[in-house]
Amino acid sequence: IAEMKRVPYHIQRDVLDELGVDQVAEKSDFKISANEKLRDAVRCTGPRFKSCFLSFVPLLAWLPRYPFRENAIGDLISGISVGIMHLPQGMAYALLAAVPPVFGLYSSFYPILIYFIFGTSKHISVGTYAVMSVMIGSVTERLAPDSDFVIPGNDTNSTTLDVFSRDAERVKIAATVTFLSGIFQLLLGLVRFGFVVTYLSEPLVRAYTTAAAIHVIVSQLKYSFGINPQRYSGPLSLIYTVIEVCALLGQTNIGTLVVSIVTIIGLVAAKELSALAARKIPIPIPVELITIIIATVVSWQMDLKTEYGVEVVGEIPSGLQAPVAPAVSLLGSMVGDAFALAVVGYGIAISLGRIFALKYAYKVDSNQELIALGLSNSIGGLFNCFAISCSMSRTMVQVSTGGKSQVAGAISAVVILVILLKIGELFEELPKAVLAAIIYVNLQGMMKQFGDICSLWRTNKVDMVVWVMTLILTVLFNPDLGLAASIAFSILTVVFRTQLPKYSILGQVPGTDIYKPVEDYNQVKEIPGIMIFRSSATLYFANAEMYIDALYEKTGVDVAKLLSHKKKLEAKRLRKEKKAAKKAKKEAKKRLSVKEPKDVAAVEAGPDPDTDTPLPRAIILDLSPVNFLDTVGVKTLRNIYKDYGEAGVQVYLCGCQRGVVESMEKGDFFNEKVTKSILFSSVHDAVLYCQQGNSKEVMQGTHL
């Protein structure tokens, strides 16, 4: 009975076509219309301007409905905790960006307020971020190197550095690149380009942040050792810097080194203790704040700066600064960096935002996030901030201390404002080595990501290669170029994966209509006289040739030999024909037509005497894993059909998706000789069709 139900693909299709596809289209239109309406409601269509405006300024949508009683206390505690973290992190990351520490505090204030208004994630803590800061640092140090600010000293040999004008220039550069990256994010958001983040796969992002952490650590070594290595830029600069630092280790400032070591040990110990205490105390101990307070007091009491030559933070101006226009003349030289900043900042923020959105069951709008970050950075850039993203460590604190909405972020900004206006100047004696130590300890988490290599080795080797290559590329080519190279590489892996497919001969699981690769299961039986072939990957230009080779090898057919045999036969036939023609001229009346057709038939259908294995009667290509066909793919199928056809083997295709069949139609695969009767819905259909008629001629007859 099952056999009777089956109809070749083309018959079904024709019937279906007659019944009208338009009707179907309407039906399916109707199906998704409910969803479409929901979506349109949020878009800017005519009278819906208000809802559109609300989606552009989410604050107006959620603040009026803010559940004050439930959220207020959690947000307050969380906001203060995060604000306290912003202080040491902001100052430390300012060092990474090669600008004076106070600008780290600005960056922890303006952008956060703007994100509060436009952002859609309730839980992430935007603000300064190590990876972004080190990228900014590479721009500022490239465009305003120390060597540009050397003033000849009093005697001829000594020179001094004009630190003041150097820092002013660097602040301008950092603010300008931040502004530009914000503009890029805004533009990407407005053209709804949020999907670019799909190229940042998880292994890539994790390896990238690990590599960036290595850059961060290397860039901070000079503060920990109190040395002054030369500044390198471009590919391999990390290597050069490490070599230079090693060479300069002899000039280490002992005082600075002692401060570094003591701070690191103290911080690690304190963090471990506070982790232990976390069960008993609801609010985390502000270890870093305590560290910088102690360090500042010690530095001030012992006068580390003059007694031991330890470099300290220096002047911290009180209050806020008026906005300044970005340096337009510099824009041209930083387009690439700004674009990298825009993509990285967005990528980090959206990944974290999504994690928490999933956990707490709400939606972050990827395009609105781009707009929010873009506004934060572009407006922040006008206020001398450097580019921000979102920090994992602060976000964890914000969530764990009970933060439930963006209000926590706004409160943390207020905390920073108070520090900026009143307390900031107290930290002028803080050694920079302490800030570097804080950075190291904060990067612990990223270093732990090296464990990914082991887990990916177990789960997916290709993803492990992506991880390792991303790390290497980013370490060698710096975060900006490295990101581009890593994305290119991870895209290439898709091609690699489809280039090394597994080719299998399928056999039947006895008594069922299921066909499985014979090399995987020894229960399955090949069907006598029928060869079923499948590639695990799609068929396109990069693996078309391998497909043919594998098919020939698996089927045991040497088509070249086969064809050469055919050529010989044909040549023979031609010679005979010529002879015959001559003879015909001579003896015009004699009949000679008996011998010739037999020869032709031998050429057309006869199996090749040279090949050892007998040819199968039919070959079935299972194309269900084929996602699309390009022209090379269509041509390959046509060649296979033709070659085997000449050898007397019929080729059938099965499991083709609609798009694949359309590509074949457009690629002129079908004609009067090759009709859609060679298409079947499933392997079993094709097998039954082959088995039905023992005599091939009868089958062909029914077709035509």
Added chain:
Amino acid sequence: IAEMKRVPYHIQRDVLDELGVDQVAEKSDFKISANEKLRDAVRCTGPRFKSCFLSFVPLLAWLPRYPFRENAIGDLISGISVGIMHLPQGMAYALLAAVPPVFGLYSSFYPILIYFIFGTSKHISVGTYAVMSVMIGSVTERLAPDSDFVIPGNDTNSTTLDVFSRDAERVKIAATVTFLSGIFQLLLGLVRFGFVVTYLSEPLVRAYTTAAAIHVIVSQLKYSFGINPQRYSGPLSLIYTVIEVCALLGQTNIGTLVVSIVTIIGLVAAKELSALAARKIPIPIPVELITIIIATVVSWQMDLKTEYGVEVVGEIPSGLQAPVAPAVSLLGSMVGDAFALAVVGYGIAISLGRIFALKYAYKVDSNQELIALGLSNSIGGLFNCFAISCSMSRTMVQVSTGGKSQVAGAISAVVILVILLKIGELFEELPKAVLAAIIYVNLQGMMKQFGDICSLWRTNKVDMVVWVMTLILTVLFNPDLGLAASIAFSILTVVFRTQLPKYSILGQVPGTDIYKPVEDYNQVKEIPGIMIFRSSATLYFANAEMYIDALYEKTGVDVAKLLSHKKKLEAKRLRKEKKAAKKAKKEAKKRLSVKEPKDVAAVEAGPDPDTDTPLPRAIILDLSPVNFLDTVGVKTLRNIYKDYGEAGVQVYLCGCQRGVVESMEKGDFFNEKVTKSILFSSVHDAVLYCQQGNSKEVMQGTHL
């Protein structure tokens, strides 16, 4: 009956596993062993050194068996015809390479002899090739521009060009870059890298040669108009050159222009005539040879050089030159160009070689071809040749005049040798404009490839985009960089294609076990309560998010809403639990456990009251088009399973290939809760399984 046969995937697999996979492996090993042996026979394993040597020097293998009686006459005629074509082409392409014409003749001699010894293609005519020559020209003109060889003239304003030393320098550069590209080809051949050619898909190669032809034409305009435009290099140089040429049109040398026009008209007419005459005359008329003979005679008689200022070929030294070492100091500055030359030369030769191998039923060995071309170029480079590949037009003549083996090539080399030794100097008066005209007319075929756009528009739009982008990139970025950019773009299209998949809901073709997209056919019926979902493409990082979105949209489930609903319920439950705990403290004896479990059950299995459409009972994901799974893909499937599981919807997977299942195993997709019982061989199996048990609990029981 059909229903009874079906067993869930995991059961089959377990049974098969028990029967022993090792045994199967042996069986399949045996299957391909016959083929492997055949291959080993040709490789260098131990005592088979002789056969290995023969495969390295194919000449030794085929020459002793050369069927003299059958092939000799065809090869002789064909060799002479091709040799005659080498003369004008060699001289013309030397102009492209910006070296004196005689070096084109050298390039038509040495490399051909070497290919005769090492090559495996019997029909292609290796030698000078327009695309390669113009690439060489861009190197020579970049490294030895006219401006380097200006000598101050007698009076202060005029300057003269030291043509002699300029040409010597250019010959050195051309030979060096040729030598280096040969070394690259050799190395690629030795590491068996012949497969790189798979990246050169047909649309790419055709568009690339068309774009190169445009470069060729633009570079020859100066000879046709007798003007001296400035030399540009780098991206967009073609545009600048065209602008410059247009600006200089006023200075056109009328004599040169007349020569150009007359030659082009004459050539086109003669070619048409010879095409008409081809039916009657077996050997093609050497139109180009006749053209240059007439042109030389006319030029000599009318003294075009001095009378009309027409630029002529100039001195052609007789005889051969001794080999010279390549200029090692230049190697560094031409690595990129040499690599591009190596890849392009190989790509063109192997594509043509394969076409004729297929037609005449023999094999070209792609790695041996690389070695043969590499030796031709590296040794040729020592003899001041420029890089060669294989020319379409000469190959066509070689085949159509009866050439049957590499012997024809060797004979053509002998013809060139005779010309070099005796006749060459006769052509000293030949105007360069005539050679430019020959180049234009030879490029006709490549210009006709513009028709590809129309045919690809009909057959495959993505391939058309590849064609157009390759043309644009190669025209704008020159043949070297353009090739890299084009390959990168064509690889990217693979990603694009998998990034815009078609997502479908499948329905049953009534009365069969066939499932088709409901939007394509209106006969198919969705199965009530069961949603069958399929993406046309593989599932990986670049489209994982879209997959989830499409699934949610098609199934009409807003999982975020669903989850938030669940959260609320859970919060309620927690509050109740707290209350209950309080109550329990107060009234310790009272039973309260009745109400609570019911609530939990509602959370676990209850459909969401907020969604309008009722949820399906089960969702079946048809994964048969999935070629591979990366970690993001596995995570996506896990999330889908979890999300729907929490909403009380069971998810089943079907049609997974072995490799996909392995990725899921390694990616820890399966655990105690998620067993392989959710895997099915086909959609129909999964549907039957869902339909079998109306009560879900019973089903689950049989599983555990």
